[in-house]
Amino acid sequence: NSGELARLLAEFGVEVARIAVEGDDEGVLAARIAELCATHELVIATGGLGPTLDDITREAAARAANVELVEDERARTDLLAWFERRGAPMPQLNLRQIRIPRGSELVRNPVGTAPGFALEIGRALFVSLPGPPHEMRALWQDSVRARVAARFAQPLGRARLYLFGMSESRFAEIAGTRMKRGADPEIGVTASDGRLSVLVTARGGGAGSAAELDARARAAADELARELEPHVYSRDEGRLEHLVARELAARGVKIAVAESCTGGLLAGALTSVPGISASFERGWIVYADLAKQSELGVAPALLAQHGAVSSEVAAALARGAAERSGAALALSTTGIAGPSGGSAEKPVGTVWFGVHWRGSTRTHLLRFPPGDRERVRRFATNAALHLGLTALREAGDSRS
Structure with missing residues (x-):
């Protein structure tokens, strides 16, 4: 999930400074959440929201925020409806999933039993999402994306190119220093089974309107495309x-x-x-x-x-x-x-x-x-x- 979240956050100009992996120790996890929330503005956790006793993200977040867990009635309603739609009895253990830290905003889950939550801890917005990737994506798209964008989005200009039949190393040779971290516009590339997805990002150092930044990104993409012909097959759709x-x-x-x-x-x-x-x-x-x-x-x-x-x-x-x-x-x-x-x-x-x-x-x-x-x-x-x-x-x- 961390790689996908980094890509999603990059769409708003949010740079991921750190990725951490922790085990199922409530005390250790609580301390890590508190540490990260003291030194960052946004912390997103995935996993640990299931019904079993080793799913301890709720407890660890509450401990980091020095608040108690409370039952959320909307979460209860959603959970009961989920099992009712499937004609299956709900195990009592699932009721653990309706508990969230006091003061949290519930992030409802349309595709699973584990809701997420958002909570202010320290100087950061802490967002907890379920671990299964399809659930994480659903919650991000339904509600978390808009909230994160409203608070953290930076003005950006973007343009894309999609290539076929060129190796990533050959692309890097052509792009040269334009791929260097901090370049503006900056060029990034990902490879997948013969295809290259190229993203050109113009930041402007906080100056310039969104339209101006878009124009800068498109101009840089146009210049790059001329160097990459005939490998460019699209600018708007990679599939x-x-x-x-x-x-x-x-x-x-x-x-x-x-x-x-x-x-x-x-x-x-x-x-x-x-x-x-x-x-x-x-x-x-x-x-x-x-x-x-x-x-x-x-x-x-x-x-x-x-x-x-x-x-x-x-x-x-x-x-x-x-x-x-x-x-x-x-x-x-x-x-x-x-x-x-x-x-x-x-x-x-x-x-x-x-x-x-x-x-x-x-x-x-x-x-x-x-x-x-x-x-x-x-x-x-x-x-x-x-x-x-x-x-x-x-x-x-x-x-x-």
Whole structure:
């Protein structure tokens, strides 16, 4: 949770100065909360709000604030309703979760049994959130975000770039001193399965309006984008599957997929997008050679001569998917995810892609870092989406 909270706080210009991890010792935790609240303006804790006796964040916070725990009736109502909706009896131990330090503001939990709370301790606002990440996110979004922003937000200008096919180290070489801590605008980057998310932040030292800072950030992002072409694929949306869905809808065309090494990840990514039913026609998982032949018409001779992981088979898979579905765009993947099965000619991490667009088929070869089977599969899924996005954009605005 700490990394995600640091990212969320950075959106307001709040810099995380310290991250601490403590065990389930009430006295030690109380002392740490008191120490942090004496030296910082905002302290956020996650975890320790469950119903069991080793969930002691409530007790430790009350001890740090020198107040008692009290039962909150809104928390009781929410807790009873949670169990009633599930048709399950509530264990009496769960009543521990309705107790919060006196003087706290309850942070209601719409997705679980553990409410959070906010309390002034020392010079700080202390916020306690549940440990399960999906619960922490829900409470942050529903109520904590607005409260923190109102009190701590700093004027910022922001601009984003999303890249594919560039390593983080190569990006750092190009960005140079613009990534140095304290630079203004400052550039930060995170990597995820072949994608780079770049954030340009202009602070202005407290000077300048939000519009002026935004303009500074955009200008810096524009300059960086010119240096990074053609790797920049978006400025407003990093999720490749959403961008592909957007382009498909704009053109009114259908997509089909034929997957071997990605085993359904490509179809899964596309069908996770709301509204994709208007564009996603169908998909095939054709892992075995026999499946490639019987389902998509790949010729046995082609497989025998070139092997399943080849340009020729990737092209045949994409063509077969397009012909059988009637989709204008068809994508295929065939590769060696590992950890075994590679060779000198085709090492682990080798993946061929087929892209079929309106009767024309192209293939692409990529070699991903070996060693982690699931990472190779995720890389390949994103690569296929990026290739599909590129094909759609190159096709222009023609509609079927």
